[in-house]
Amino acid sequence: MTAIEYVRGLFGQEDDILTGVRQSIVDRDMPAISVSPEVGTFLTMLVKMNGAKNVLEIGALGGYSGICLARGLGEDGTLTSLELEAEYAELAHENLKKAGFGDKVQYRLGEALTSLEQLGAEGAKFDLFFIDADKVNYLNYYNWALKLANPGALIVGDNVLQSGRVFDPENNAENTLAIRAFNEQIATDDRVDSMLLPIGDGLSVTRVK
Ligand SMILES: C[S@@+](CC[C@H](N)C(=O)[O-])C[C@H]1O[C@@H](n2cnc3c(N)ncnc32)[C@H](O)[C@@H]1O
Numbered sequence: 001m002t003a004i005e006y007v008r009g010l011f012g013q014e015d016d017i018l019t020g021v022r023q024s025i026v027d028r029d030m031p032a033i034s035v036s037p038e039v040g041t042f043l044t045m046l047v048k049m050n051g052a053k054n055v056l057e058i059g060a061l062g063g064y065s066g067i068c069l070a071r072g073l074g075e076d077g078t079l080t081s082l083e084l085e086a087e088y089a090e091l092a093h094e095n096l097k098k099a100g101f102g103d104k105v106q107y108r109l110g111e112a113l114t115s116l117e118q119l120g121a122e123g124a125k126f127d128l129f130f131i132d133a134d135k136v137n138y139l140n141y142y143n144w145a146l147k148l149a150n151p152g153a154l155i156v157g158d159n160v161l162q163s164g165r166v167f168d169p170e171n172n173a174e175n176t177l178a179i180r181a182f183n184e185q186i187a188t189d190d191r192v193d194s195m196l197l198p199i200g201d202g203l204s205v206t207r208v209k
Contacts, residue, residue, distance in 0.1 A: 003198075004038075004198070004199065004200075007038055007199060008036065008037055008038050011038045011041050011042075012036065012037030012038035012040070012041060013037065013041075014037050014040075017067065017095075017098065017099050018037070018040065018064060018067065018068075020095070020098070021034065021062050021063055021064045021067065021095045022034060022062075022064065024062055024091060024094075024095060025061065025062040025064075025091070028062075028087075028091060030061065030062060030087075030088065030091070031061070033061065034061055034062060034064035034065065035064060035065045035068070035132065035158055035200060036199070036200035036201065038199050038200060039065075039068075039158060039199055039200035039203055040064060040065060040067075040068035041068070042197075042199065042203065043065060043068040043069050043072070043130065043156070044068050044069070044071045044072040045072065046072065046128065046154060046156060046205065047069055047071075047072025047073060047077075047128055048072040050127060050128055050152070050153075050154050051074075051127070052072070052073070052077065052126075052127035052128035052153075052154070053073070053074070053076060053077050053078070053127055054077070054078050054080070054124075054125065054126045054127055054128075055069050055070075055073065055077070055078070055079045055080070055126060055127065055128045055129075055130070056079075056080050056081075056082070056119075056126040056128070056129045056130070056145075056148070057069060057079060057080070057081040057082065057129075057130045057132070058082045058112045058116075058129070058130065058131050058132060058133045058141050059082070059083065059112070059130075059131070059132040059133030059134075060081040060082070060083035060088060060089055060092040060107065061083075061088050061092065062088065062091045062092055062095055063091065063092030063093070063094075063095035063096050063099075064095075065130060065132060065158075066079060066081055066092055066095075066096055066101075066105060067095065067096060067099045067101065069128075069130060070096065070099070070101040070104055070105065071099075071101075073104060077104060078104055078105075078106070079096075079101070079104055079105040079106070080105075080106050080108065080119070080124075080126070081105060081106070081107050081108070082107075082108050082110075082112040082115045082116070082133070083107060083108075083109060083112075084109070084110065084111060084112070084133070086109055089107040089109055092105075092107065093105065093107055112133050112134075112137070112141065113137065113140060113141075113144070116141070116144040116148070119148060120144070120147055120148060124148060125148055125149070125150050126145075126148050126149065126150065126153060127149075127150050127152075127153050127154070128153060128154045128155075128156065129141075129145040129148075129149070129153065129154070129155045129156065130156045130158070131145070131155065131156065131157045131158065132157075132158040132159070135159065135162075135174075135175040135178050135179055136174060136175065136178045137178075138157060138178055138179060138181075138182040139178065139181055139182050139185060142155060142157070142182060142185065142186065142206075146191065146192075146208065149208045150208075151208065151209070152207065152208065153207070153208045154205060154206065154207055154208075155186075155192070155204075155205075155206040155207075155208065156203065156204065156205055156206070157182065157186075157203070157204040157206075158200065158201065158202075158203055159179070159200075159201040159202060160179055160182065160183055160196055160201075160202040160203065160204045161196075161198065161201055161202025162175060162176055162179050162201065162202070163201060166179050166180050166183065166202070182204075183196060183204065186204055186206045191208065191209055192206045192207060192208055192209060193206070193207045193209065194206040194207070
């Protein structure tokens with residue numbers, strides 16, 4: 001057994017709602033790339049620990065991480081979720097409704113960078129960001145998150161170990177280079193405190209000072 005399997009066995013138990021989300025993704029032939037169960041558990045904890053009221057998710061897919069984030073919100077909390085594919089956002093919304101969070105979530109369709117520009121123009125501010133879309137734009141999403149962040153906000157990034165490719169010096173694929181640059185930025189940026197946790201496919205947690 002690996003360390004991650006041990007962690008998952010203890011802290012990554014899925015309930016029927018989350019199992020149903022995974023199944024709905026398979027049923028629609030969508031990519032099975034939701035966050036891992038233990039990352040889902042930790043997302044709920046992070047929202048609660050930070051007392052986050054307004055959460056921004058970049059990459060909705062079928063709503064798995066959206067439900068985990070929404071589970072951490074208080075009564076007046078909101079989730080804004082950015083998604084490129086209309087069909088995915090539709091399923092995510094359906095699943096959030098089933099989980100009891102239909103009225104807490106708003107989806108914005110299209111390129112996330114365009115939605116982020118719009119949110120910036122609207123003066124929107126967030127307490128927690130979850131970055132889980134196209135890897136080549138992680139640094140761009142991070143820079144937008146810094147612009148839209150309330151003090152003390154958390155910026156969380158998924159897949160930051162890229163199944164180990166990120167620390168393989170021989171691997172210089174586009175996604176690997178992009179995530180390596182993202183990790184190096186959050187590790188050295190004076191405006192934030194950061195840590196990379198080896199759960200799931202690697203989860204970065206950054207706190208804006
Ligand atoms: C890894 S999946 C998200 C999984 C989801 N966070 C979860 O765990 O339930 C990545 C998602 O990002 C979306 N995406 C990819 N590129 C995007 C872009 N440029 N703008 C907005 N969404 C994008 C994909 O359509 C896909 O649904």
